[in-house]
Structures are given as structure tokens and as C-alpha cells.
Amino acid sequence: MRFLVDAQLPPKLAAWLNERGHEAEHVASVLGETAPDTMIFSRAAETGSVIVTKDLDFLGLCDREGAPLILWIAIGNTINKALFVRLERDWFRIERELSEGRAVVELL
Numbered sequence: 001m002r003f004l005v006d007a008q009l010p011p012k013l014a015a016w017l018n019e020r021g022h023e024a025e026h027v028a029s030v031l032g033e034t035a036p037d038t039m040i041f042s043r044a045a046e047t048g049s050v051i052v053t054k055d056l057d058f059l060g061l062c063d064r065e066g067a068p069l070i071l072w073i074a075i076g077n078t079i080n081k082a083l084f085v086r087l088e089r090d091w092f093r094i095e096r097e098l099s100e101g102r103a104v105v106e107l108l
Helices: 011-019 037-047 056-060 080-099
Strands: 002-005 023-026 049-053 070-073 104-107
Touching (some): 002 011, 002 037, 011 023, 011 080, 023 049, 037 056
Parallel strands (some): 002 023, 002 049, 070 104
């Protein structure tokens, strides 16, 4: 799977995904930290990437034709260590739901 990690999440998340055999890039490195949501959305759609975000605005865009899948990190502000613990715990489910084509997969 391909992932595009939104700017409000750590670049280390892209590396974490790459270590698990996926292709991932961080918005800051490919579009800049201030890239608007529309640009991020377009990049993800063009590259077939899942948008990994904490931003609720993307949820309003996911019903568009050709919309990329969304991994919505809905756990609130947390330290990186806690974020990665949660991802490790739920990663099997997340991968499965994304593989099934679920438009929005939540990490609560």
C-alpha cells in the first residue's frame, strides 16, 4: 500500500510505514508543510495513496469520485511513543480494512 502522511503527524510515521513494507511519504517532504488539503487530496488520488491524517476536513472529501482512502488518527494529541504503541496494536485491523477498500478507517 501507498501512504501520504499529513503534516500534523510526525515524519517518523512515514518511516514506520516504510519499515513495514509499504511506500510512504510525508507531506512536508513532497508538498511542503503548508500544503492545502486540496493539494494533499489530489496528490493522494494521483498516486493511489491512503491519506493518514488527524484532520477532520478530509472526511468531508472522501465521498468524491476517485477519492483516496483515509486513515483517520482520532486519538487526540499524544506523544509519538503512544501513537506508535496504538498503531502497533491495531495495525492488522487497519491494514485489513484498507485492503477491503473501506473509505475511512479510524484509529480511536
